[in-house]
Amino acid sequence: MFPLDFPYEIFKEAGKKGQWALDPFCGRGTTVYAGRMLGLRTIGIDSSPVAVAISQAKLANTNPRAIIREVKRILNNDSTNTHVPEGIFWEKAYHPDVLSALCKIREELLNDCESDERIALRAIVLGALHGPKQKTKQSYFSNQCQRTYAPKPVYAVNFWNKNRLEPDYVNILSIIEERANKYFNEEVVRSKGQIITGDSRDSNTFKTISKRVSWIITSPPYYGMRTYIPDQWLRLWFLGGQSTVDYSMNGQVEHASPEMFAAQLKKVWINSGAVAKKRAQMVIRFGGLNDRKADPLEILYHSLDDTGWKIDETKSAGFASQGNRQAVHINTDINSPREEYDVWATWRG
Template sequence: MLLSTKREEQRGAAESSLLHLIARFEATGSAVEVNFRQLMSSDGSTNKSAHAIHPYPAKLLVNIPQFFLAALPTVSGSALLDPFCGSGTVLYEGMLAGLRPIGSDSNPLARLITTAKLTPLDRAIARRHLDEVMAAYPSASPNIPDVVNRDYWFSERISDCLGRLKTAIQRNVPAPYRPVFDVSFSATARRVSYADPRLSVPVKINPDRSARYGAKGDEVIRRLVRLGEVDVGALFWSIASQNIQRCPELGQLFAVDRPEIFSDARSLGVAEASVDLAITSPPYVGAQKYVRASSLSLGWLGLTPDCKLRPIERQSIGREHLAADEALTSSGTGIPEADALLEEIVERNPLRARIAQRYLLEMRDALSELSRTMRHDGNLVLVVGPNLVAGLEFPTPFFLQRIAEGLGFSTKLHLLDSIASRGLMTKRNRTAGLIQQESVFLLKRVRTGA
């Protein structure tokens, strides 16, 4: 009763705050600065929830979807779409709010984590499967898949232990329970690698450079010593036990038992005009290293055949690399300001110009598909930040807002939220810059045709 009352109070406060913010935006025509941590304070259980089941990078600040889910009108069981769902922050919060989660992500690790977070399980049965895995692990034959530069990132002993764990999981865990076990296995593999734990993208710990590690340098070097003695099985058991407790319990009143998760935001298996609410944070233009950050996990999960990451990256929007045939398109992006900026970027760095233009073209396709799925008067919350491309400011929020408005959306609110620390991998290279502030748009679907 107390929890229900608290939620109603939060909803009332959020609705009032949103109306006030919209009024300020309409009165000034300028973006309104906010602090979502203060606007929607967490209930204190966030770190113990399913959001913590895996150290996936660049997670969306949970306060943002919590605020809009509380402030916007929703109908229990209606669809909530996140076409760039990452590790499922938006969809998990939506499921807790009684909505039906629909997501998409090009990274198979992201899809796996999201599925694990959103799939209710019988915890007693899951723990029994964990006991069976641990009983089989010591004598299992190691199954070691293609892992990029495996000998560089893992000792032979640890590779053998991970291979035996993989075999034990495959033989003892049925399909409905595999996501949480595979996610736990992925997190274990990262923990027992030679990768610097402070960084999202794998960078090998180098004892000869300890002076560069700053105040935590000794702690980072001691990690290498601990890796020589770590009990891989015990570590996996600890991570899996916690994750089983974090995942939703079978029998809880969720809108669906299995979420809908697709692999391409440009081609969603969703009926036309069937979504009332979408909340999403698209990738940044050539600034995020999602695939490289996932490389060790992807390899141990058997998702990088022939040790190649490029096939996965080629499916991504905002990727680091382009194929030779992905040339600069002479017809442009359809946004005059973007085309003018791209002409300047070409003079400095033709490759970066190609990456930026391809990003906008592919985001147009993704937003067009999102527009197709949205109902008239449906709400879209779009979270996106600017960054530098070849040393020039690239106003991605403005460009994506223009694209969305051309596809049948109207801007109802523009907020600015400072980024304190969200694990963002935004310093792609020396010309990419760091993202200090995000734009959060509330857009409404106003036309039936794009």
């Protein structure tokens, strides 16, 4: 994944208001939000419900007051039928009052998450669901955790017990309000766009796209990066998933070999070309992991062969460890990444 200034600077320098842009691996919606800031229309695709929920919030037209009003309405609704998960992990991860409130919000949003206020609220809760405990002001709902990936239950319970860490009662409304003011208080251009839940390798995923795109800016998963689903199991639970860790690979690009990986990426580039304007520009940020010997540029170049995309240039983007890359922080079992690259291509199909 890349920081906001990457797509922002591209759109600022070469994009035009009203153009359509696509990110077939939209992740946290960085390309989507950069386009919104500069008046472009944006489309994001991802197979992860977490990524889709966060990206949808990047297109929400709302404000902090409306978000707080909505969460108060949810918490004051005594008719909500709430199911609270049980077990030692849940007892140690959250204060019982906090978990009960979270489950109430979860049930309400699972029943209805159509309004911009609820879409924004859902993303705020996902972001605050787990993270480090602070000495002064609490910013997360959980016991001591990593922010970017969910704790695995057995390890987490052992860690909390060993360090005598108990979940604190935190003011859910205060945390939500602070985050609403942080992320939804600026006056941003009202959005027009589309977030699609789907597999970008499947051409059927693109059938709902009626516009021709001028830009495709994206960062596919790096070869060997395959722990996204288990690393996000708590956020997936909040979105309606199971209350235990899911180790499946459903909807993820397969990593059996560099050749298979490149063949799957090829499908994405072909599908993206099918909705691209003539001479549309595609910019791909890509890198590799140290525990994989495969050359990331060789994989990417191979994936672009015979797709209709002509490579124009390749630029170094530095190393992921120089910034807050999702490639580093969302996975628990990787070493420092190799150099990253930006590959520019033009649609000639």
